[in-house]
Amino acid sequence: xxxxxxxxxxxxxxxxxxxxxxxxxxxxxxxxxxxxxxxxxxxxxxxxxxxxxxxxxxxxxxxxxxxxxxxxxxxxxxxxxxxxxxxxxxxxxxxxxxxxxxxxxxxxxxxxxxxxxxxxxxxx
Amino acid sequence: xxxxxxxxxxxxxxxxxxxxxxxxxxxxxxxxxxxxxxxxxxxxxxxxxxxxxxxxxxxxxxxxxxxxxxxxxxxxxxxxxxxxxxxxxxxxxxxxxxxxxxxxxxxxxxxxxxxxxxxxxxxxxxxxxxxxxxxxxxxxxxxxxxxxxxxxx
Numbered sequence: 001x002x003x004x005x006x007x008x009x010x011x012x013x014x015x016x017x018x019x020x021x022x023x024x025x026x027x028x029x030x031x032x033x034x035x036x037x038x039x040x041x042x043x044x045x046x047x048x049x050x051x052x053x054x055x056x057x058x059x060x061x062x063x064x065x066x067x068x069x070x071x072x073x074x075x076x077x078x079x080x081x082x083x084x085x086x087x088x089x090x091x092x093x094x095x096x097x098x099x100x101x102x103x104x105x106x107x108x109x110x111x112x113x114x115x116x117x118x119x120x121x122x123x124x
Numbered sequence: 125x126x127x128x129x130x131x132x133x134x135x136x137x138x139x140x141x142x143x144x145x146x147x148x149x150x151x152x153x154x155x156x157x158x159x160x161x162x163x164x165x166x167x168x169x170x171x172x173x174x175x176x177x178x179x180x181x182x183x184x185x186x187x188x189x190x191x192x193x194x195x196x197x198x199x200x201x202x203x204x205x206x207x208x209x210x211x212x213x214x215x216x217x218x219x220x221x222x223x224x225x226x227x228x229x230x231x232x233x234x235x236x237x238x239x240x241x242x243x244x245x246x247x248x249x250x251x252x253x254x255x256x257x258x259x260x261x262x263x264x265x266x267x268x269x270x271x272x273x274x275x276x277x
Contacts, residue, residue: 003277005246006239006245006246007239007246007268009277010268010271010272010275010277011239011240011243013275013277014219014221014240014271014275015240017219017275021219039237039241039242040241040242041242043237043238043241043242043244043252044252048233048234048237048238049230049231049233049234051226051233053233053237053241054221054222054225054226054233054237055222056237056240056241057221057222057225057240058220058221058222066241066242070242070243106252107252107254110254
């Protein structure tokens, strides 16, 4: 069975593999609930280059929680679509613009950080 | 005479001759119980039985002293040695993405985490990393191939 452009099947299988092979009932080294929620809702605002986030690739419990949070996110988006006075197309557009704004804020932060690092290297 | 031998045995085998009296009292009690139901016997035979019980007690204490004892609670043991089931599962896992990505460039780590954790599409990942979708995909291609191979996809 071929995979789609987003390698969905690969990542679903990877998730299943981690759930099966990396139990962590004592939650050793786990990320806290708030961080996991932000990982799902606004990942662009986190510094994912920090090695601590790699923990999710070796923890069934964190992976399970991420899955639950994603389902909550999808359910909330669906609920907003149903209950909103806007049409579903309108809601999708709002969501799209929200992500654009958040991404733009992140990009600005990245650009400023790179600029500061260049300045530091010049004046070192 | 028996008491002297008893003290010597306690000193030699247990390192403490003070224990001799205690063990001798116990041996006397056991001898009395042993002889209670039997027909009367002579002094010599009684001495032999008494010393036999005494030597048994010395050996018993010697064996007890050799055993390792843990002074703590079950919680301590659990903390020191985590559940065996978890260890077995982790040992059997031969795909260790944390180790693979630990030395990888920061952008690659971000891309894989975004795709895996929040299930952002490659296009969204590309936007966040300020790259094109093709460049982002190419960045992760080698790792994705490794994962496919390990997962037999």
